[in-house]
Amino acid sequence: MIATLDDLDVEGTTVGVRVDVNSPIDDDDTLADDARLRAHVDTLSELLERGGQVAVLAHQGRPGGDDFVSLASHADRLSTLLDRPVDYVDATFSEAAREAVRDLSNGGCVVLENTRFYSEEYMEFDPERAARTHLVAGLEPVLDAYVNDAFAAAHRSQPSLVGLPSVLPSYAGRVMESELDVLGSIEETDAPRVYVLGGAKVSDSIDVAWSVLEKGLADHVLTAGVVGNVFLIADGVDLGDASSDFIYDQGYWDEIDRAADLLDAYGDRIALPRDVAVARDGDRHELGVNALPPGDGEAAMDIGESTLDYYRRILADAETVILNGPAGVFEDERFQTGTRELYGTATDIPTSIVGGGDTAAALRTLGVEGFSHVSTGGGAALRMLTAESLPAVTALENAPQRPAADD
Numbered sequence: 295m296i297a298t299l300d301d302l303d304v305e306g307t308t309v310g311v312r313v314d315v316n317s318p319i320d321d322d323d324t325l326a327d328d329a330r331l332r333a334h335v336d337t338l339s340e341l342l343e344r345g346g347q348v349a350v351l352a353h354q355g356r357p358g359g360d361d362f363v364s365l366a367s368h369a370d371r372l373s374t375l376l377d378r379p380v381d382y383v384d385a386t387f388s389e390a391a392r393e394a395v396r397d398l399s400n401g402g403c404v405v406l407e408n409t410r411f412y413s414e415e416y417m418e419f420d421p422e423r424a425a426r427t428h429l430v431a432g433l434e435p436v437l438d439a440y441v442n443d444a445f446a447a448a449h450r451s452q453p454s455l456v457g458l459p460s461v462l463p464s465y466a467g468r469v470m471e472s473e474l475d476v477l478g479s480i481e482e483t484d485a486p487r488v489y490v491l492g493g494a495k496v497s498d499s500i501d502v503a504w505s506v507l508e509k510g511l512a513d514h515v516l517t518a519g520v521v522g523n524v525f526l527i528a529d530g531v532d533l534g535d536a537s538s539d540f541i542y543d544q545g546y547w548d549e550i551d552r553a554a555d556l557l558d559a560y561g562d563r564i565a566l567p568r569d570v571a572v573a574r575d576g577d578r579h580e581l582g583v584n585a586l587p588p589g590d591g592e593a594a595m596d597i598g599e600s601t602l603d604y605y606r607r608i609l610a611d612a613e614t615v616i617l618n619g620p621a622g623v624f625e626d627e628r629f630q631t632g633t634r635e636l637y638g639t640a641t642d643i644p645t646s647i648v649g650g651g652d653t654a655a656a657l658r659t660l661g662v663e664g665f666s667h668v669s670t671g672g673g674a675a676l677r678m679l680t681a682e683s684l685p686a687v688t689a690l691e692n693a694p695q696r697p698a699a700d701d
């Protein structure tokens with residue numbers, strides 16, 4: 295059983311809140327998109343309005359990446375979104391950070407520096423070992439409680455996610471709570487249950503497909519995007535050099551064998567595209583799989599109309615649909631049809647759940663709305679959709695005794 299903000303006596307309490315604001319970054323190293331920050335406004339406002347003092351912890355990017363930047367601009371943006379002053383300190387657990395946290399008054403908020411500026415935070419530990427890291431030792435003395443709202447990072451076993459809840463009374467924030475409510479009960483959703491796997495993360499999608507087919511969670515798996523292309527090749531279709539080279543360059547060539555094994559084991563429940571769209575003379579041009587390979591240099595960039603008809607027929611009987619990854623290269627207007635139509639059809643199904651940060655952004659751009667739930671998580675959502683536990687969630691479940699709630 296995980297405690298929530300309803301169980302926390304907030305007034306006068308100093309709370310470390312782990313959020314996931316890992317976002318696209320502009321050339322000047324500042325935040326380019328605030329969607330992930332906006333998701334955490336409810337949790338942070340509630341804590342501040344209930345008289346808490348909040349120290350925000352988060353990572354941004356990965357060491358070596360162009361988006362591995364300070365959280366200064368995140369703090370600025372958060373101040374606007376929360377409509378109150380938000381401090382920022384360029385330290386995470388040093389004396390300067392502790393001083394900034396101790397200086398908070400009730401209703402005060404400080405953003406600490408990118409947790410991954412410290413090497414331990416980019417390692418995976420078991421919770422007990424994570425509790426003995428510098429970050430946890432440095433922050434524990436100035437925090438009374440810990441709130442984890444970072445569902446999108448909950449598949450990582452890193453100190454700020456599993457170490458702090460080992461030593462502090464711990465609670466799920468509002469984002470975490472709602473994600474767990476929906477994604478934690480996939481097994482309880484009504485069947486027939488259809489998984490739609492698109493996008494470009496082929497290995498992850500094949501893992502999900504294995505798991506949900508093996509566990510009997512999926513009545514059908516519909517493939518699209520690069521995932522669909524890999525399954526077509528695994529099924530013996532010649533997609534031509536452009537698509538094959540792309541799959542090879544992305545490091546997914548070995549996945550073709552895994553896809554073939556999956557087709558051998560569960561082929562009757564896996565649906566493959568019946569046609570694809572390529573760019574020909576500058577326009578979208580659809581080709582049935584029997585007409586493949588496409589011309590020189592033509593890559594399969596989207597699913598076509600006959601695939602959409604086929605998938606719509608399967609979806610017509612579904613009670614629950616779980617979707618991850620776009621059906622095509624939605625960044626190019628000519629190849630948005632598959633994603634817009636397939637996801638649009640899914641909104642008519644009683645329970646429709648979307649996972650994947652890029653997918654959520656694509657749907658916003660395409661104006662497709664009306665799902666039962668759009669997850670803030672990419673990798674974390676995928677893992678939950680296979681009904682597997684997440685280390686940061688387990689850490690919350692095992693967190694120590696907590697003080698009584700406000701009333």
Ligand SMILES: Nc1ncnc2c1ncn2[C@@H]1O[C@H](COP(=O)(O)OP(=O)(O)OP(=O)(O)O)[C@@H](O)[C@H]1O
Nearest residue numbers: 493494495519520594595622623650651652653672
């Ligand atoms: N047929 C295709 N060929 C090449 N790329 C494709 C194709 N179909 C989809 N894509 C690409 O897949 C990418 C998105 O896939 P991805 O798996 O990263 O989505 P996601 O799961 O929503 O993301 P995340 O897990 O990062 O939140 C897009 O950039 C899109 O252009």
Ligand SMILES: O=C(O)[C@H](O)COP(=O)(O)O
Nearest residue numbers: 314316356446447672673
């Ligand atoms: O964007 C995400 O999926 C999360 O913030 C986790 O980031 P990571 O994959 O770099 O650990």
